[in-house]
Amino acid sequence: MSIASFEVGEHDFLLDGAPHQIRSGAIHYFRVHPSLWEDRIRQARLMGLNAIETYVAWNVHEPDEGAWGFDGNRDLGAFLDAIAAQGMHAIVRPGPYICAEWDNGGLPGWLTAIPDIALRCSDARYLEAVEGYLERVLEHVVPRQVPRGGPVLMVQVENEYGAYGNDKVYLRSLVSTMRRCGLDTPLFTCDQANDEMLERGGLPELLHTATFGSGAEERLAVLRRHQPTGPLMCVEFWNGWFDNVGEAHHVASADRNGSDIEYFMASGASFNLYMFHGGTNQALWNGANDRGYYRPVVTSYDYDAPLAEDGTVTDKWWALRDVIERHVTVPQLTGADVPAERALAPRAEVCFHAAASFDSMIDAEDGEWVASDTPPTFDDAGLWQGLGLYRADLPADAGVLAVGEIRDRAWVRLDGEPIAEFDRASRKNSAPVPRRGGRLDVLVESRGRVNYGPRLGEPKGIVGGVRTARGELRGWRFLPLSLASIEGRIAVVVREQRDADGPIAGPVVVFGSFELDQAADAFLSVAGWGCGWVWINGAMIGRYTREGPARTLYIPAPLLRAGRNEVTVLELASSDGGSMSLVGAPDLGPTDS
Structure with missing residues (x-):
């Protein structure tokens, strides 16, 4: 990609001095197998998009403190290079908080487990960690900025911050770190198209952008009140939605999406389809939501996107391409460029x-067991994802077992016999137990950390202790079982x-x-x-x-x-x-x- 300039002009984005409309689509590199990146990016270009947006998930790159990784589907630099190879631009959104229906909103568990740390604000310990994160991540972004011959047009500061906080000192500290690390492309903030959120989450010296899923004309008018000059952009146009466990699969009609894309195209406003291609919450990376009741996000992040989870072009892809083609020239579809319908998958x-029984994987003398008078949380034991096995002696006259709170589902056994199942979503956290005493095992699964709102960073496991009819149950042993630990035991x-x-x-x-x-x-x-x-x-x-x-x-x-x-x-x-x-x-x- 040839060296160019990119600026925020009085009325438009300016690419090499000429007005430029950004037509972007979101693809999260960490949700897609790296050998498929090229195909997914190519399908975005063929639909008529000219840019790819991606979040950067901190906990993917530094799952344990100091354990950095930029390989495989974590290779941000290779993903940006793949975007450039298709002749497209990139928008990078490194957070540090990203939401994204991703575990803990992208924040690493080791960070949020620091006692009394205040997140997403000017807390000195938080800022020190964030500075180290941005320094490492931006090493892969800075040399790939547009003025240096790369694809990166813009970089976002925080993420929908107005829905969470109002610390301008914090936002400016992020800007300072980003500039010090070498970012000289435009920086921007994004918030829902709401006056209060836009005011709380933005800085007057940065470009404001909005997030919404319908009513483009009305929502952009709200944004204009906070961005009096310069281009208007919806940096997250929600063309679908994510699925929570126990709820229906969400869909949004192509017609409804198309009417808003028509307004963007006709008005010259820029947009980013969230998502163009959703991908998959592989392994244990799904997030969760809790607005009075806890609901984990499912493995599939199909999102009813124009490009389905498996990379199949949908009716929505064709419908949005038709809208874009009415306003600009899109790539002609001939030969191998003509998208195929989904082939019947192998049966x-x-x-x-x-x-193998689960018990056969557990050694009572394993050195990983943690002894504690009261049940520790996962976070107390340095476990950020996975399972935790709690073990104690249950007295013969316990009568009932009551847990303060289970996060998030638990299977209870007495001497190996199942006696109860507790579940956070249904708020079941107590059950009668047999009159006999014995070895009590409580196996707890973290089903995904909350990714949005005030419960961000909450601990997992047993929270608030365990009681019986005789009082507090004490004398626990805890075995943390991370994904890597479980895979090692299975082997x-x-x-x-x-x-x-x-x-x-x-x-x-x-x-x-x-x-x-x-x-x-x-x-x-x-x-x-x-x-x-x-x-x-x-x-x-x-x-x-x-x-x-x-x-x-x-x-x-x-x-x-x-x-x-x-x-x-x-x-x-x-x-x-x-x-x-x-x-x-x-x-x-x-x-x-």
Whole structure:
């Protein structure tokens, strides 16, 4: 990409001095297999977009303090280079807070676990960590700015800050750090198209942008009150929506989207489709929302986007392309550029041939156990995602077990026998227990950290202690089980032969396989299963849950191979039939329309 200039002009964005409308689409590199980046970016260009926007998730790059990574689907620099290779520009939004329906809003657990730390403000400890984060991340952004021959047009400061705080000193400290690190492209803020939020979240010296999902003319008029001169931009046009566990699959009509895109195009306002391509909340990275009731986000981040989770062009893609084409020249679709409809995905039955009890993965003498008089939180033990096993001696006359709060789901056993299940979403946190005493095990799953609002950074696990009819239950041992720890234990566990499909009582690990003629995108049906995690050929593809709405998990083709493919399932609850299969198309559940 040739060296250019990019500025915020009196009325327009100016690229090499000429008015420039940004037509952008969001793709989060960390939600997409890196071998698929090129295809997803290319489809954005073919639809008529000229830029790609991405968040940067701090906890992806520094999951533990000082443990930095920019490899694989964390390679921000390679993603920006892939955008440039398609002749497109980039918008980078590094937060440090991103929301994005991502675990903890992108903030690392080790940071939010610091006692009494104040987030997203001028707290000295928080700012020191943020400064270190921005220094590392911007090493990959600064040399790729437009004035240096790269694709990066603009960089965002914080994210929808007006919905959370009003600390202008904090915002200016972020600006200072970004400039010191070498950013000389325009910086901007974004907030919902609301007068109070725009005032609280912006700085007069920076470009204001807005976020909304409908009513473009009205919402941009609100933005204009806070941005008297310069270009108008909706940096998040919500062309779909995310799905929470237990709710319907959200869709937004192409006609409704199209009318707003028509207004953007006709008025010259810039926009960013959130999302152009959603991708997948792989592994344990999904976030959660709590507005009086807790709801984790599902594994699929399809978002009803123009480009579906598996990269298939949708009717919405065609409809929005038609709107854009009425105003500007878009790439001609000939030959290999003509998008294909979704092909029938490969079908296959998963044959489960072995199993291992969860208990066989646990060594009572394991040095990782933490002793504590009262049950520690996950955060107390340095566990940011995964499972935690709490163990104590239950007296014979306990009568009832009552937990202050479970975050987020727990399976309770007495001497290995299931006796209760607690769940944060249903607010069930107490149950009668057998009169006999014995070894009490409480296995707790963190189902995703809240990514928006005042509960950002809250601890996981058992919070508030455990009581019985006799009083506080004390004398606990806690075993933190991160994803890496669980994968290590699964690798060495002794497998017992399993002859046939049938009901499964968790927690249990089952091992299976299926055959493919060739690698291709696939969809794994999890109908009939309870609550658990799935690995394909050693790669953790996400979680499933009986509450839905999604009944399939997407398996990207790069994770598969011709011939035998291995499946590992950690079922935490129970399965009705104990069988899984590859099906021909995704099933994201009943819709809300």
